[in-house]
Amino acid sequence: MSPSTYSISDLAGEFDVTTRSIRFYEDQKLLFPTRRGQTRIFSGPDRVRLKLILRGKRLGFSLAETRELFELWDESTTGSMKQLELLMTKIQEKKLALEQQLNDIAMLQLELDSAENRCLDAMNELNEEQTGLEQHDLALIRNAK
Amino acid sequence: MSPSTYSISDLAGEFDVTTRSIRFYEDQKLLFPTRRGQTRIFSGPDRVRLKLILRGKRLGFSLAETRELFELWDESTTGSMKQLELLMTKIQEKKLALEQQLNDIAMLQLELDSAENRCLDAMNELNEEQTGLEQHDLALIRNAK
DNA sequence: GAGGAAGTTTACGTAAACGTAAAGCATAAA
DNA sequence: TTTATGCTTTACGTTTACGTAAACTTCCTC
Structure with a gap:
């Protein structure tokens, strides 16, 4: 069974990115690992987001664009009418x-x-x-x- | 009839890029305008290449990658056997x-x-x-x- | 208890792809 | 003749997406 939490090097290994990149993505508000003491603990959803970030990169998306897509997805359930119309436009x-x-x-x-x-x-x-x-x-x- | 030469602002206008960008592409050996005195004169093939550069950008290609594709295309008619095999690989x-x-x-x-x-x-x-x-x-x- | 491996923060460095003045020629219109 | 428009070069500045080094903890193993 696949684990439900991951270390930074677990993810770095699986997706062939550096830990530096992963930390940078967190800094840019694309990932939200919890902490045990100092060390980051990544959840299943974090892992999915990382995969999506990399897919975005393959498509030429900037990190800002990818973050916007994440936000679109998240807000798609919570927005006000005005919000939702803008969302549809995007x-x-x-x-x-x-x-x-x-x-x-x-x-x-x-x-x-x-x-x-x-x-x-x-x-x-x-x-x-x-x-x-x-x-x-x-x-x-x-x-x- | 479409003209066979273009000024830098002709192209900038048509494709909605800055003249700065076009000069940069020349500097990076992606475009090869001739000169009349100081001013650049772009040919039909130059115009096509510019279009291809922008398409490459939409696909997330770096300028270096796009230049490599240009070179692939050009060499596809002139290479030695060893060259051609490498070309096929790329x-x-x-x-x-x-x-x-x-x-x-x-x-x-x-x-x-x-x-x-x-x-x-x-x-x-x-x-x-x-x-x-x-x-x-x-x-x-x-x-x- | 002395490494060694894996994690951390802080911070300066870098490549790509332009942006943005600054300062100068050329030519056409007022 | 001046003024405007468009082109030029030179060169420093900026943003994005990290790389890289330094200096420090934590935990495991020998």
Whole structure:
């Protein structure tokens, strides 16, 4: 069974980040470990938040943005009407940004595929001079993937 | 017809970046404008590269990573065999990273949808006290989207 | 009880990606 | 001719997200 509390190096090891980073995230109000004496004790929810922080980073989010998302999530159950409307607006904004990212990724993927094909073509040219392989054969190789 | 050369402020205006940024990108070897006297003259390919730089930023790429992608693309036609193999490796790496990003985005989208629903629920609660709307009605609203 | 490993705070350092003056040329309009 | 506009270089400042070192406790082991 997975434990319900974690040391700082437990988390650092599991997610391959430095303890320095984890302490920094706490300082920035993204994690809220309790203390036993001096040493930090991280909860299950803390662990989840850390995972989300790292996912945010992979998506190019600043820590401030990620914190804002956390707050959105938390306030989504407690706000006043005025608050909630603003919340909805922000959620829509984030969703739009994600759509944009999906487009960006799709285009980049196409370009990488194109570069990959170029690369295969070039390798082909070089190889053909030595092995006498035909275009035909490389088309097979290419489509095999 | 679209022009084939651009001033620095043309591009700054079109893509909503500062001239400072554009000069910085040149300094970092991401753009290569020619000069007429002192002033920079940007070509069509320069304009395309700028667009790609900004797309990279939206995806959380550093300028160094974007430059690496440019180089990948350029070298994809000129390299030696050893070069080309390394190139293929890097292309695969980028493609894997993009797959990861797609996963990350999908999960974030689910969470935003969830937050959105929470938010609608909360607004419902507040509204019901005043208007007497039923759960039933809000389900309709929610599904209408 | 002398390390050694893992935790802590404090604080200065750093790389990336610009922001923000300061000061100077060029050219077109008033 | 002056003034405004737009471009330039040089250079120091700023924010984010940590790295890195120093100096200190705590606990375990030998």
